[in-house]
Amino acid sequence: MMKQNKARLIDLPKIVDPRGNLTVAEQMKNVPFHIARVYWTYDVPSGERRGGHAHRTCQEIIIAVSGSFDVMLDDGKGGKEVFHLNHPWQGLYVGTGVWRTLEDFSSGAVCLVLASELFDEEEYLYEYDEFTEWVRHND
16 A cells, blocks of 8 residues: 555546536645646557656646546555546546556546646656666655
8 A cells, every 4th residue: 555645536626517517626726736737648549558657756646537547556665556547526646756557448538647847758767677776765
């Protein structure tokens, strides 16, 4: 099990309306960081995985805005957890130093990510061994 400061589900406000529901994510209110970047993944072929990395400084909230997928998290110290995301009003907070892999995307799934940092290639940890070494020295 992961520490709550590393990963947790966050319920975002869901405003129910017969014309269609609305969910809001506001930085420093229900998102615990300033949002520097937003990106989304879609049309993921059956059986494919996304992610497979960790961040040194970037925090994220991962949301299944349509469909569903699983997020496998690993803290590099034996703590592993799987989250099934399938509610557009719920986000998965992922802190720094957590290896993440996304898989089992349903047909038509859309994964939206709110990130605390602009894209910086140097900030990513792409090799699992490098990640566990980084965790040993930085946690």
